[in-house]
Amino acid sequence: MLTNEPGRRPAEQTPPTPTPDVSAPDRIARLTDRQRSYLRLVLQNRNSKEIAAATGSSHRAVDKQLLKANNILGVPTRFDAARLLAEYDGGVEPLPPANDLPSAPSTFPLPLPLPTAGAAANMLTWKQVAFWTAIISIVTPLGLTAAGMAIVTLLLLLGLKPL
CATH class of the missing domain: 1.10.10.10 (Winged helix-like DNA-binding domain superfamily/Winged helix DNA-binding domain)
Structure with missing residues (x-):
């Protein structure tokens, strides 16, 4: 010393x-x-x-x-x-070690699952793909059921007999 x-x-x-x-x-x-x-x-x-x-x-x-x-x-x-x-310096945090991977992209908000002007290629992570799969599998039957009920209601209002 x-x-x-x-x-x-x-x-x-x-x-x-x-x-x-x-x-x-x-x-x-x-x-x-x-x-x-x-x-x-x-x-x-x-x-x-x-x-x-x-x-x-x-x-x-x-x-x-x-x-x-x-x-x-x-x-x-x-x-x-x-x-x-x-x-x-206002609480300068130490830098992460050089061998750390960058942080993962955020899952939310979900980007559209189709090409857009901002992202021509599908760049979804596996978590985003899983969320879109769950959303589509839940929304599709609900939408088809609602459409069928609307058609049956219109047919009844018009006095036609549904099949």
Whole structure:
């Protein structure tokens, strides 16, 4: 661990204290873009070597920039600094891992089950196909029954005998 004074052991080092006259937003505004990007990667639980590999720098440079960010923000650990930055940014959520699949398309509202100007090909998911199958299988007999009852009613009103 780096110390500012030669001869001091890291266990004796006291955590930095923020200056009382500078507010947290002002301290965060003093961070460089590089320090902010490193802190956002820390928020994703990445260590210095992973951050260095992702940004194309050395792990020692990452450690130095994170130590400077800790001193600017007046917090003892990089995780506290990352949390402070996340709270300032309005609750920045960590990015999902790169191997996660994108979220599935929503089932509702159901798109039409036929080609349209917006989607010439049938791009329904299996859930949407299942819903359309259920809708058609329920609505078709109901529609045919209602049509038959209307025809019988018209025939009776006209005085004709239904079959």
